[in-house]
Amino acid sequence: MKIQLLLTGNELMSGHTIDSNSAMIAEFLSGKGYSIHRKVTVGDEPLELLADMKRLCESGDILIMNGGLGPTLDDLTAQLLSDLTGKPLVENPIARRHLEDWCERRKSPLNNSNLKQAFLPEGVEIIPNPTGSAVGFTMVYEDCLIICTPGVPSELRTMMEQTIVDTICKRHPNDQQIDTIRLQTFGLGESTLQEMVNHDYGEWPEQVELSFRAGIPLLEVKLIIHDLSHKVIQQRCYQRLHELIGDFIIGEESTTLAESVVKLLQNRQTTITTAESCTGGLIASAITEIAGASAVFEAGFVTYSNRMKQQLVGVSELTLKMYGAVSEEVVIAMTKGALERSGADYGIAVSGVAGPGGGSAEKPVGTVWMAWGHKDNLRTRRMTLTTDRKRFQQMVTAITLDLIRRELLSLEPQPTYYQALKKG
Amino acid sequence: MKIQLLLTGNELMSGHTIDSNSAMIAEFLSGKGYSIHRKVTVGDEPLELLADMKRLCESGDILIMNGGLGPTLDDLTAQLLSDLTGKPLVENPIARRHLEDWCERRKSPLNNSNLKQAFLPEGVEIIPNPTGSAVGFTMVYEDCLIICTPGVPSELRTMMEQTIVDTICKRHPNDQQIDTIRLQTFGLGESTLQEMVNHDYGEWPEQVELSFRAGIPLLEVKLIIHDLSHKVIQQRCYQRLHELIGDFIIGEESTTLAESVVKLLQNRQTTITTAESCTGGLIASAITEIAGASAVFEAGFVTYSNRMKQQLVGVSELTLKMYGAVSEEVVIAMTKGALERSGADYGIAVSGVAGPGGGSAEKPVGTVWMAWGHKDNLRTRRMTLTTDRKRFQQMVTAITLDLIRRELLSLEPQPTYYQALKKG
Secondary structure, eight states, rough: EEEEEEEOOHHHHHHHHHHHHHHHHHHHHHHTTEEEEEEEEEHHHHHOOOOOOOOHHHHSSSEEEESOOSSSTTTHHHHHHHHHHHHOEEEHHHHHHHHEEEEHHHOOOOOOOOHGGEEEETTOEEEEOSSSOOEEEEEETTTEEEEESSSHHHHHHHIIIIHHHHHHHHSSOOOOOOOEEEEOOOSSHHHHHHHHHHHHHHSOOOEEEEEEEEEEEEEEEEEESSGGGHHHHHHHHHHHHHHGGGGGEEEEEOHHHHHHHHHHHTTOOOOOEEEETTTTTTHHHHHHTTTTGGGGGEEEEEOHHHHHHHHHOOOOHHHHHHHSSSHHHHHHHHHHHHHHHOSSSEEEEEOOOOOOOOOOOOOOTEEEEEEEETTTEEEEEEOOSSSSSSHHHHHHHHHHHHHHHHHHHOOOOOOOOOOSSSOO | OOOEEEEHHHHHTTTSSSHHHHHHHHHHHHTTOEEEEEEEEEEEEEEHHHHHHHHHHHHSSEEEEEEEEOSSSSSSSSHHHHHHHOOOEEHHHHHHHHHHHHHTTTTOOOHHHHHHGGGEEEEEEEEESSSSSOOOOOOOOTEEEEEEEEEEEHHHHHIIIIIIHHHHHHHHOOOOOEEEEEEEEOOOOOOHHHEEEEEHHSSTTTTTTEEEEOOSSSSEEEEESSSSGGHHHHHEEEEHHHHHHHHGEETTTTTHHHHHHHHHHTTOOOEEEEEESSSTHHHHHHHHHHHTGGTTTEEEEOOSSHHHHHHHHHOOHHHHHHHSSHHHHHHHHHHHHHHHOOOOOOEEEEEEEOSOOOOSSSOTTTEEEEEEEEEEEEEEEEEEOSSHHHHHHHHHHHHHHHHHHHHHHHHSSSSHHHSEEEEE
């Protein structure tokens, strides 16, 4: 059974939009053991679109189309499907009622742009859309089930959850036996990890597919089997990986660094605070993005200027003058001040040169001093991360969260963090 | 001239990775007036990949391949191109030297996984990669120029900048006359905007293509002409849009809300502070992500608990007890305290129920109180944003930044912000 995806919209071709919908669709399907064979993206060019629709219907069993259902003139999906299948566009009563309700809830009149969304190829099955104006729909052509979905991610998500996954499972019951263990790691490069595995294993068991995915900031490692009778070998590989690189494993599935830290703090019934200069609140926001953060996080300090480092977290003027804002002494003082004023048990402080300006020969752009740890046991580290401002802030946030994670787990506190990073 | 893209890698099909590379490639090309006709994504499935390579070479003039150049076993690009073109894989001396230098810089030995990256089809032209281990390369097949690039975004970016755009311009000099004006707007929906334009214009001039792209949180509006002699009409449309929806326009090109606010504050030589509860530092980090933020931002307060709302920004215990943490009185007190302690001129404070827990009948999940403005003129607003925790934090951040932007520009401070949002 072959599932293919066709994404439409000039915005996807122009470089101003990043497509997250196809990853979401794939994630829903992989949860049921289905995978996507091919994904084609074209602009709002009717002839190109039509040619791809035809080819993908002929070469696959299911075609999921995304985008092109909106109210504006460049939304072409319904018209082109009518051209392809020969079914005329007619006003669909369910779609019409949906649009009326949608406008009613918004206390706005049903305008002609919206009304266009009620005209669909004859005989389609409607997929409800509880939030947006565009309903989805399905139809069959050349024995291929075509599923049309809106481009708005939250609407697509609801349709996948409530309707589409079931529709696919019913039409093509799954007999695959895929099972995947996903591990999130931080601090090792892909080739280092592959070498460690090669070196340790000699021959990696062929029943278990080992796959990597370099994300920002985590590297995902997957152990995939295609036959459930291989579960024992998969478990053995999993154990062995834990022995090899356990310190670098943040968690399973889609665990993030912040999730892991919040969970560790919750389990220990302890709390953390942050004093941030160069990251400007990003560490605090990473922690508070996690549901339940309020149990472990009461306060964070964004002390961007020297004056505020003195006033909010009590760094002395003398320390700032003697060592400069980007220094070991200052991050220690920041951590101590934040710990004292918040009453937290653990603290993180960072001060660095995010760039693009502000660097010097001694402290070039990318230099950062970090302090972290329990109030009775603070550690520090200097690194140089040569990258752009935004990425620098993300990397510093990830590294400090990992340093706290290691502290909480009593692991080696000074891993190399990618051989590519220069150490200060 | 037809440019097509082929992206490879199981990680792109599994739903765990979002592809940002193709948007980057498109952005570079559109800067030179080129556009991408079609983008195909397939997993690491050799036969599917080979079929797509062949078809895209035959149907286009340029094929940009992305991914599959890494050191691991699932990186197949070089092997498949060798199969397709009949050119044997040979050790490329430039690639080999590059790998030696790369390992030397990292003080790590050249391992076999890395060495695999030096074996490329005979006769390719190398594209230098100043940072990563994988060089890029080009070759010609069926009169189509194949350009192979690595999957790591920063490496791809450097290659596009330094080599690839030039290579394409030389091979296919551009005679197109595309010109695009991009506007970023906040607070209007796509169909509302389309209706306003329809209503105002009757007939929108056909020489100017009007196109929308709904992002998070901004809606991009584009005015595209395909003939430079239509510049005057484009300018007229641009002026008219400014008259129609000027208050909602954040800026041109890729201006963000935070950029716009930082710039306005810089121009007025004035400063801002933040006191955040439910956004947990996200507003501060949005501001400090902008280069030059230090001129306008000295300090931010993340006061997540009631105790810290008292201690860090001086909210009284009585106010918290009488009105609750999510209240108009508390956000006013938070703003005043933050203004006083930071010495800033403008302030933002938010307190809300980000969820998933913590809601009540009176203040359900999604409720937020915001206070903002100049120290002599604070305003407040309650909204209910029914969405997930992360999106809630992003939306609150965007709305407060826009409220400050409007304050700085003396614009109507209480726009509806999407008809879909319930007002408190």
